Amino acid sequence: MTTPLLCIRDLHARVADREVLKGINLEVPAGEVHAIMGPNGSGKSSLSHVLAGKPGYTVTRGSVTFKGQDLLALPPEERAREGVFLGFQYPVEIPGVNNAYLLRAALNAARRHRNEPEVDAFDFLTLVKARMQLMRMDESFLSRGVNEGFSGGEKKRNEILQMLVLEPSLAVLDETDSGLDIDALKVVAAGIQTLRSPERAIVLVTHYQRLLDHVTPDRVHVLARGRIVRSGGPELALELERRGYDWLLDDAA
């Protein structure tokens, strides 16, 4: 049996004095899409942040291995270069910084890390324009400031665009579906489907079933009060849609 791409064991983490993760166990093999669902405050975003190495979180117990190495020992930028991508729930605006410039810098940082030659401006534009077409984004986005003045939906599309250009081994998408209208949801879902491949894994953090109508997950996990309280196949998401979370919360208490 091969080791899973991502392996989380008994993960505990705090923010300030509050324990937000209380023993997460999760294995995500390459080639699979896992959905993590759960009510507000259950720890979904915290889990994404801890995986990406966001400052402010302290891991108090447990381990995370990614491609067989200790992920928690790496600083955030090295996790990214190793192929961990976080799609932000609230992508931040960076005024004056060209969207294309950041993306190319990101791509080249990863390529340098893999001892691959950097892409020049021409090849980069060819690549990014093809991906933008897929995301139905206007080319003017390239020269705009990073997320500057973007609508909520535009920001989310931009996250998926970045993901498609960077082609990470593990994409953790934190509520990428929230705030999207139906059309934008379909575009974002199509983008996610494009990345699906036997060597990659995708973790979708979401409240709702509707994204999963377009991206069928291999596994669904329910997070409540910092723990995974139920795991199942795609049918679990449908059940949650019908019954809500309350029936599972009692188990977690």
Next chain:
Amino acid sequence: MSTQDPSLDALLARGYQHGFVTDIESDTVAPGLDRDTVRFISAKKGEPQFLLDWRLRALDRWFEMKEPHWPKLHYTPIDYQDISYYSAPKAKTDGPKSLADVDPKLLATYEKLGVPLHERARLAGVAVDAVFDSVSVATTFKDRLSAAGVIFCPFSEAVQKHPELIERWLGTVVPYGDNYYAALNSAVFTDGSFVYIPKGVRCPMELSTYFRINAAKTGQFERTLIVADEGSHVSYLEGCTAPMRDENQLHAAVVELLALDDAQIKYSTVQNWYPGDENGVGGIYNFVTKRGECRGRNSRISWTQVETGSAITWKYPSCVLRGENSVGEFYSVAVTANYQQADTGTKMIHIGANTRSTIVSKGISAGHAQNTYRGLVSVMPGAHGARNFTQCDSLLLGSDCGAHTIPYIEVKNPQAIVEHEASTSRISEEQLFYCLQRGLSQEDAINLIVGGFCKTVFRELPMEFAVEAQNLLAVSLEGAVG
């Protein structure tokens, strides 16, 4: 303009004339400043009487003045009598013989900044004779300029060749008694640049290009005068992104810009003098007076500055908007790291009707640095329809630095529209993490964010300097955070 009778000055001067004749052979004058020092400098330069008289009036005025202490700057008092006010340019053979003899650290910095190879030797002070490329390029530029009728030469050369222009315009924008440092400069300046653009002429090149290749070491009291005659255009860049070695701690330059009817002057500065070490030891004190006057109708003066150097910067490039419909602009990025202090800003004086001004100031502080924006927008009673827009943003890196914004607004015309926006922010953890999560290093992330913060100013720079300025920012903030 004179506060004294010139003939009296001449009389007084006579009594000392013999006293310094023999000294004129020497290359340096002993520390100290009195009327003899000024006479010595003027004689060394072979200046006409009017200029000597003007210098002496400036000196007399300076003796009556007090060093200003209103800026938010702290430094050990300067002993003005302990400075030598003249030393002849060093012989060319003093410098390193070739790039191989130059401090590798300095060369590494040029590399990072992207300074063209042929300029590195000159900047590093390699004996000029060895730098053939630059000399020939400079000659070509010179031919093109003179074909257009543009005068661009060292100030001392202009005094010899065009004394009538100097006598007519010198001190008409910054009078010798304007302020303490301007008075000192007027008395003892040794050289600088003079530019005259004739009527209707659009200067055929950025004077920056020329300047970078041909810049002479002009010393600590530099004097620049740019006159744009009716309908002319000129873009001038002072300084260089590359660090220049300089042994003088005190610098007090004066820059005067004069735009007549329909003329435009764009003056860009990249200042990267030695800021002192990481403990704040050493470093240059930079007390500069820069002022432009839009004397003519529809004239325009733009100041763009990127200030990253000097231990202390005291500098307020200003515009006097006298001509109707004239426009003044000020775009500034001031970076202070370690123990640097900057008190900088601008003054926009609206005198004529329908005058407009724009101020965009970006201050960045890191380490223990203090960065102050001090600006004045003044609208005089006759400035009907005057407009000003001011935006002052400060960015803090780390928790031991400071940013201060001190805007003064005086409006004496009820129709004027004056807008002021200000913000102070810390570099956002969210922005930083976003970049790190995309794989950028901490340093690249900071440079990216700071570069974005400064973008509105950088795009005002001449094209070839915009990239260098961005790199300069990165070098200046190296190790400032982390």
